[in-house]
Amino acid sequence: MSANARILIIDDDEDYRASTRAMLEGAGYEVAEAICGRDGIDTASSLKPDLIVLDIMMESPVEGYTVVHALKSRDQCGDVADIPILMVSSVQDDPTSLFPMTGEVDMITPDAYLTKPLEIDKFLSTVKRMLGQ
Amino acid sequence: MSTQLSQDVVIIVIDDDKTMRRACQAALRHTEYQVETYADGPSGLTRIEETGADLLVVDLKMPGMSGMEVIERVKAIAPDIVTIVITGFATVSTAVEAMKAGAYDFIPKPFTVDEFRVIIARGVERCQLAQETRRLRREKEAQARKFITFVSHQLKSPLGAVQQYLDVLHHQAAGEIPERHLEWIARSRKKIVDMLQIIGDWLTISKVEGGQLVTDRIALRWQDLATDVLESCSSAAEDNRVTLHNDVPFDLPSIVGDATALRMMLSNLVGNAIKYNKPGGEVRVTGKADETEVSVSVSDTGPGISSENQEHVFEEFYRVGGAATAGKSGTGMGLPICRKIAEELGGRVTLTSRPGDGSTFTAVLPRAFDEMSASDRQTEQTS
Numbered sequence: 001m002s003a004n005a006r007i008l009i010i011d012d013d014e015d016y017r018a019s020t021r022a023m024l025e026g027a028g029y030e031v032a033e034a035i036c037g038r039d040g041i042d043t044a045s046s047l048k049p050d051l052i053v054l055d056i057m058m059e060s061p062v063e064g065y066t067v068v069h070a071l072k073s074r075d076q077c078g079d080v081a082d083i084p085i086l087m088v089s090s091v092q093d094d095p096t097s098l099f100p101m102t103g104e105v106d107m108i109t110p111d112a113y114l115t116k117p118l119e120i121d122k123f124l125s126t127v128k129r130m131l132g133q
Numbered sequence: 134m135s136t137q138l139s140q141d142v143v144i145i146v147i148d149d150d151k152t153m154r155r156a157c158q159a160a161l162r163h164t165e166y167q168v169e170t171y172a173d174g175p176s177g178l179t180r181i182e183e184t185g186a187d188l189l190v191v192d193l194k195m196p197g198m199s200g201m202e203v204i205e206r207v208k209a210i211a212p213d214i215v216t217i218v219i220t221g222f223a224t225v226s227t228a229v230e231a232m233k234a235g236a237y238d239f240i241p242k243p244f245t246v247d248e249f250r251v252i253i254a255r256g257v258e259r260c261q262l263a264q265e266t267r268r269l270r271r272e273k274e275a276q277a278r279k280f281i282t283f284v285s286h287q288l289k290s291p292l293g294a295v296q297q298y299l300d301v302l303h304h305q306a307a308g309e310i311p312e313r314h315l316e317w318i319a320r321s322r323k324k325i326v327d328m329l330q331i332i333g334d335w336l337t338i339s340k341v342e343g344g345q346l347v348t349d350r351i352a353l354r355w356q357d358l359a360t361d362v363l364e365s366c367s368s369a370a371e372d373n374r375v376t377l378h379n380d381v382p383f384d385l386p387s388i389v390g391d392a393t394a395l396r397m398m399l400s401n402l403v404g405n406a407i408k409y410n411k412p413g414g415e416v417r418v419t420g421k422a423d424e425t426e427v428s429v430s431v432s433d434t435g436p437g438i439s440s441e442n443q444e445h446v447f448e449e450f451y452r453v454g455g456a457a458t459a460g461k462s463g464t465g466m467g468l469p470i471c472r473k474i475a476e477e478l479g480g481r482v483t484l485t486s487r488p489g490d491g492s493t494f495t496a497v498l499p500r501a502f503d504e505m506s507a508s509d510r511q512t513e514q515t516s
Binding site for chain 1: 294
């Protein structure tokens with residue numbers, strides 16, 4: 001995969017989007033932004049990014065989960081289901097503990113999880129690893 | 134006080150004298166109180182234990198279980214109940230003794246119906262006031278927690294955004310702006326990180342107090358928790374040139390607790406032991422058990438804590454001053470969080486330390502009984 005892989009940031013906080021974008025662009029990635037779950041699903045489907053950085057605690061935690069469910073379910077989003085998702089949130093807990101105890105926990109287990117605010121080195125190395133670089 | 138409340142007032146009368154029981158019942162017949170009478174202590178106490186009551190009227194002199202004994206026992210099963218004692222002979226000493234044991238008031242025999250009603254009315258007023266006070270206190274505590282949570286979230290998010298901006302600036306402005314400007318950015322970032330830590334701890338305290346952090350009561354093994362925590366602390370230990378040792382016996386019996394909360398507690402203790410250590414120092418985690426409890430101890434080779442500071446380290450916001458902590462950031466909330474988590478689980482955290490000789494923090498929790506009876510593993514010997 002090339003260094004200028006395409007990364008989609010889904011986050012409802014403008015400042016987090018801007019600074020996360022700056023981190024990624026500084027490392028040479030191409031960045032797209034979505035400001036809510038709906039927008040995120042649409043953009044992911046049309047843009048087919050190489051990686052999605054998703055805030056799971058947007059308006060409500062439900063929104064984040066809904067987005068992951070939609071993105072990871074082949075019926076709704078087809079080949080988007082293969083795109084790795086890096087979940088971020090300002091909640092300290094292990095994200096899997098936040099998931100409602102449904103039988104679908106496996107499906108939405110994040111490919112990776114980081115706590116906001118993101119630390120640039122840790123964030124970029126995680127991104128790199130997830131892109132298989 | 135409103136009549137609405139007094140409709141719910143349950144009065145228990147315990148007296149071996151049948152005439153007296155009838156008289157009490159009759160005196161309160163046309164009131165809104167629900168009156169029940171019992172001929173002896175045990176049956177009255179059983180009733181209180183099963184469904185609760187607001188007011189207890191008890192004769193001091195009874196065969197079998199005495200009135201004093203009833204007062205003593207009722208404190209354990211219904212600490213909020215208001216007790217009025219009937220004294221057979223109006224000596225001040227018996228009444229004083231009963232009041233010392235927790236009775237609210239006394240009425241000497243013989244008494245008139247009116248005298249009895251007045252005493253009961255006072256007692257009812259007392260328990261309604263107490264109920265109201267408790268309700269207000271609970272409400273206030275809930276409000277305080279709500280406020281803390283709200284403020285913290287409102288502060289956390291913007292501060293986090295600032296930290297992320299500063300992180301980017303620090304990385305990307307290097308070489309483009311003067312070195313001292315970069316230094317300022319780094320310092321600002323450090324301040325934000327510390328502040329976020331305080332907010333995080335504040336939220337944790339309020340979560341523990343609100344019963345939202347310690348939610349599970351399951352059998353857990355200290356050795357598993359210690360392994361997880363030491364693993365996650367390994368890079369901090371390396372940075373501080375401190376060696377970590379996991380000496381928790383493999384066959385230590387299980388405890389009852391909440392994994393997330395206990396990991397947090399142990400992380401705090403191990404984190405402190407690393408932070409307040411000397412270069413080349415050690416952190417050792419050990420464990421032992423007796424018949425009812427299992428403890429884990431975290432020992433460091435740091436400067437130790439003076440006896441006057443030992444009394445305060447578990448207080449919120451308290452930080453030990455002086456050379457030992459100079460230049461080390463901390464919120465002063467780590468140990469209070471540890472203690473609260475342990476207490477929430479029916480345990481405790483204690484400290485033994487001698488200046489110059491390191492410190493040992495010990496967390497003690499109840500042993501998991503199911504498992505103990507299921508497999509008699511002779512684990513006591515591990516201690």
